Amino acid sequence: MSPFDYCKNILIADEVSEKLLPFTGDFERESKSRGSFKVDQPSRAIRFAFSQEQIKFPKSNSLKVIEQRGKALHFFANHELLAIEMMAQAVCQFRDMPLRIVRSLMGTIAEEQKHFKLYESRMNDFGVEFGDFPLNAFFWTYMEKIETYQSFFAVVSLTFEQANLDFAKHYENLFREIGDEETADILAVVYEDEIKHVAKGYSVLKKDSGEDIWNYYTELLPRPLTPARAKGITFDKQGRVLAGFPEALINHVKDYKSDFNITKRKSWKS
Numbered sequence: 001m002s003p004f005d006y007c008k009n010i011l012i013a014d015e016v017s018e019k020l021l022p023f024t025g026d027f028e029r030e031s032k033s034r035g036s037f038k039v040d041q042p043s044r045a046i047r048f049a050f051s052q053e054q055i056k057f058p059k060s061n062s063l064k065v066i067e068q069r070g071k072a073l074h075f076f077a078n079h080e081l082l083a084i085e086m087m088a089q090a091v092c093q094f095r096d097m098p099l100r101i102v103r104s105l106m107g108t109i110a111e112e113q114k115h116f117k118l119y120e121s122r123m124n125d126f127g128v129e130f131g132d133f134p135l136n137a138f139f140w141t142y143m144e145k146i147e148t149y150q151s152f153f154a155v156v157s158l159t160f161e162q163a164n165l166d167f168a169k170h171y172e173n174l175f176r177e178i179g180d181e182e183t184a185d186i187l188a189v190v191y192e193d194e195i196k197h198v199a200k201g202y203s204v205l206k207k208d209s210g211e212d213i214w215n216y217y218t219e220l221l222p223r224p225l226t227p228a229r230a231k232g233i234t235f236d237k238q239g240r241v242l243a244g245f246p247e248a249l250i251n252h253v254k255d256y257k258s259d260f261n262i263t264k265r266k267s268w269k270s
């Protein structure tokens with residue numbers, strides 16, 4: 001089986017268990033002559049289907065309640081599954097992606113599958129099954145706006161995964177504070193892997209960016225996405241340093257204020 005066929009199966013398979021199967025195929029079977037394959041949305045069995053129903057992420061002070069903890073992990077697991085599906089779509093859609101990048105992305109998919117399983121098994125400890133709460137397609141909605149593999153890495157690795165450095169670190173600390181070492185340890189694993197994923201995205205963009213990676217990165221982001229989405233509740237500088245970011249890039253992200261925030265701030269001042 002080629003990476004293309006494997007990824008296609010992730011997109012058309014209904015069951016989560018099928019989307020989590022390991023890749024046992026052969027990279028050399030990847031044929032560039034094959035056309036691209038694109039879906040509007042990945043297939044999901046009714047139980048895990050995307051829902052329009054909006055539910056709120058549990059407040060930090062509610063995480064002492066077991067059910068709320070399960071709900072938080074349910075959100076995290078959905079993000080992992082979306083990452084798997086979006087990466088699979090990228091392999092199927094952007095056929096000019098060099099084989100070394102395909103290979104690297106397939107390694108990332110395997111780690112996202114590991115993260116999903118860790119979150120799923122922990123939420124089961126809290127009495128929650130995947131599919132118990134409505135699942136949103138928020139991250140997926142950007143796929144239709146992404147036209148190149150460089151743009152894909154700008155959106156997924158340098159924006160959503162970069163922000164996840166902050167979120168993973170924040171929630172690791174939070175779970176440790178409430179004495180839930182087991183959940184905190186899972187977030188620590190995710191954090192360590194996420195550094196690698198962000199580093200991979202950075203190296204893809206760096207190769208083509210010339211001198212000014214910040215400019216290149218922001219120009220690759222489809223509207224209305226901005227670098228405001230590349231950071232979370234707290235700013236984890238260390239993770240970005242470990243991902244290989246130069247100081248200037250870290251500062252650009254840290255200091256970035258979206259137009260929305262600036263407008264809000266002006267009106268607040270007046």
Ligand SMILES: [Fe+2]
Nearest residue numbers: 080111112115
């Ligand atoms: Fe992940």
Ligand SMILES: [Fe+2]
Nearest residue numbers: 083161194197
């Ligand atoms: Fe990741």
